[in-house]
Amino acid sequence: MLLLLSILLGQFAFAQKATWIWYPGDFEIDLANKMQNRRTDRNTFFPPFWKMDAHYVLMDFHTIVDLKEPETITVHAEGTFNLKLDGQAVESWVHQLYVPAGKHKINVKVWNEASAPAIFVQGKTIVSDNSWLVTFEDKEWIDESGKTSDISATKWLNAGSWNFNDPAQPPSKFKLPTRLIAAVSKTVNKNSTLVDFGKETFGFLKLHNLKGIGDLVIYYGESKEEALSETDAMTLDRLFINQKEAKDSVMPLSKAFRYVNIVREEGSVSFDDVSMLYEYADVKQRGAFTCSDTLINKIYDISKYTLELNTREFFIDGIKRDRWVWSGDAYQSYLMNYYSYFDNPTVTRTMMALRGKDPVTAHINTILDYTFYWFISVYDYYLYTGDKKFIEQFYPRMQSMMDYCLSRRDKNGLMEGLSGDWTFIDWAAGLSKKGEISFEQMLFARSLETMSLCADIANDKNNAEAYKKLAADIKQKVFSLYWNDQKQALVHSRVDGKQTENVTRYANMFGIFFNYFTEGQKQAVKQHVLLNDSIQKITTPYMRFYELEALCAMGEQPYVLNQMKSYWGGMLNLGATSFWEEYNPDKKGAEHLAMYGRKFGKSLCHAWGASPIYLLGKYYLGVIPTKPGYETYTVQPQLGGLQWMQGKVPTPDGDIDVYMSVKEIKITGACGTGTLLFKSKNKPVCKEGVIADKGNGNYELVIEKGKSYVVAYK
Structure with a gap:
């Protein structure tokens, strides 16, 4: 008995780890459908109002193996399945298959209308994982080398998976803890x-x-x-x-x-x-921030809790209303995630659910700007994570989405809301949505830059160059058609081929952190728009996110710190325990609870209210990747009026620790090579590294992985 147990334990020890696999995007789409259709309003079912795709109901999974020794595999499937070895089917009741030594092809074809077809295969060396290939019978035949017969038609080949590693817990049974x-x-x-x-x-x-x-x-x-x-x-x-x-x-x-x-x-x-x-979602908090200001500490903690509540199966907008996956809301959650959880699966799962399937017949969430945020989110995901594999698999769906956008340009080659489109921008009274809006062109240009980057990764060189030229053309049009020398800013829109008189903050603030403006234009926009009280103010945390980011990018950390204390602190003064969808300090009492013509229509826990997580991590601790996956990065800490601050910023390979006071900087590197950038009136001192003097009180220090540095400065 002991001998038999030892043999079994030995076999188990050498067996490779299996996981449930499916067609990439199908589990995510299926899960999103189930989650988003749980919303109720006054005990009435309240579904989303955009097109919802479904999973493919028939899936063929296969792998090619070359065994030195024979082994037996066990097959579990979500759905009715057909199992083949080298093209020969076995009886349908069989869940175990003997595979002789040598080279063999294993196919598992699964049909399931109720949930995404998925399989779990466990043998000693043969296991279901991302190396398996899948097709939904779209005639994209796969030869024995594992490659498609038509490379140009390549779509989703490698199987999708997450962390379903127990055959008794299939994807369809997933629930949050x-x-x-x-x-x-x-x-x-x-x-x-x-x-x-x-x-x-x-x-x-x-x-x-x-x-x-x-x-x-x-x-x-x-x-x-x-x-x-x-x-x-x-x-x-x-x-x-x-x-x-x-x-x-x-x-x-x-x-x-x-x-x-x-x-x-x-x-x-x-x-x-x-x-x-x-x-709750079982994600781990890796980012951290604390400082000398107790109100900022509280704002950071409540921001973390707000993001926690809205991090569910996906990044959603709000936990009461709408409980849906909105691309604009999710985009900000991704950025906050990079400075808190650094949880890639929640990001990619949300992006896949938002994108859905081909053919494209409408903008994401029906909103023009939300489609562009979706493109830009891929750009940022690659920068923070360096995940090329996801880009390579995802690129075909990016391309068909961009083809849809390009087909809807007007005679000037610009994006303008057409019938069925919702041009959102922001919740703001009297905000015009007519004509060619400069903000939409700004997002369009960035989306085309994303397409160029991803086309290059996917080895689509011709389109990489074509997208690059289109992006340059749109950027040129933004400045030739919308820049107004008299106003020293981009105007809000053009109607009937003419500039309107209105200047809003939207395109102007994006132009700063997209780095589309010259230095002179940045300074002009800061004075004439961002710090100009005569320009319509922003009252949603959604757009305050970008407004304060633009100001931080311009070195206005002291001003932004006071804005955070006033705006987010204002909600805390009214008893907020999570941050809201909208906050207007001019409102009184129960007015703060109303929105959309309903007494309690406002969401008092909205993901976009948690933006201090991102601002404090990126622009105060100052950690920014400069090459994908933090291969290189900069750390440019800014106290902004604080006496001291300390925190952690997660990366793909560990956390960057930063401490700064008025006299000292301490830093520990993580993955890649970092560069500490700082100012000092006197010559700084660091025993652990060599400080380079860049002139005018600017200094740099190279940060190596895993090493700690202490810099004394004034």
Whole structure:
């Protein structure tokens, strides 16, 4: 018996690790469909209003092996499957297959309409992983070398996977983990119980020892006012209880709330206690920031919690409303992610879900600018992660998306909202969406630059050059058609071929951190637009993100620090426990809760409210990759009026540690080679490295991987 156990353990030890695999993008699309269709409004199903694609229902998985010794494989499948060895089918009830020594081809064809077809194959050396190739029978035949017969038609060949490494836990059973959280307080009234969980949260409400016969209505609220409003609370549950034996009851759908008002409408129903199962994504916090200013520390911590709540199966916009994957919201979450979790799967999963499948018949989320954010997000993903494989696989879907955009240019070669398009830009009163808008052209140019970069990675050299020329053409048109010397800025739009008089912040601030302006233009825009109170102000954290980034890029960290304390601190002063979709300090009382013509329409936990994570990591700690995957990077810390700060910025190969005070900088390198850039009135000192004097009080220090440095300066 011991001998047999030793043999089995030995075989297990040498067996390679298998994982569930599927057609890339199919699990992601299927999961997004299920998640986004969980939204309810007043207990009514509330689906998205854009086209939703579905997974392919029939999939052929295969691999070619060359075995020195025979082995037996076990096959698990999500769906009805057909198993073949060297083209010969085995009986359909067989889940194990003996594979002789030598070279063989294994095929598993799976049909599944309910969820994405997937397989899990485990042998000693034969395992399902990303090396397996897949086709949805689009006649893209694959020869024994593992390559397609028509290279130009290459789409998605290598299988997709995530972290489903247990045959008993297939992708279709995926659920986010939960943990039990108790309420902070309860107020029991004659026919109702008001429960406070102390802060914004998300999960499944649990009633302990529920029993009786009658009706309960549970009103959820991000605010107390919303929970107490039986007519206007946006989410609720109606329960019809007929339960003689007391037992715990967990609500079927997760909800966003801080307060819960449980109202007994009819009959006699009782429960002992109320708690919740907090639902969360299992991602690890790697980034960190703390400083001498306690308010900034609190803003950073609440930003982290806001992002945590909106990091779910995907990066979503808000946990109450809309609970959907919006490209503009997700783009900002990606950037925050690079300075907090550095979790690549959540980024790529969200990008794949947003893109969907061919043919392209509409803009992403139906929004013109959201399509461009999607392109730009790929550009940033590659810069931060260096993940070439994803770009190579993803490029064909990028190309068909760009073909759609190019087909919708107007006679001037510019992008203008057509029938069915939503030109969003921002929630701003009186903002014109007519004509050719300079902001859209700015995003279009950056999207074309992304296409050129990705075409080069995918070895599509001709199109790489074509996209590069198109990008240069759009950039040239932006400045020739929209720059106004008198206003020293880009005007907002052109209508009927003529510049409008209006100047807005949008295109102007993007032109700064896209580095499209000359230095003189940057200074002009800073004074005439960004620091000009006569230009329409921005009231959403969404666009404050970019406005403050532009100012940071111009060295205005002291100003931005005060803006963060005023704007985000203003929400905290009103009792915010997570950051909101919109904040206008001119509003009073319950006005802060209203939006879209509804008393409680505003989301009080919105992902785009968490932007201090990104700003503090990139522009105060100052860590920025300069080559993909942090092969090289710069660290240019800026106190911005702080006495000291310290933090961590994650990279693909460890965390960069930064500390800065008014007298000292400490830094530990991670992957690649970094360059510390700083100013000093006197000659700085560093025992661990050689400081280069760049003139005018500017100094540089090369940071090697894994090494720590201490710089004394003034």
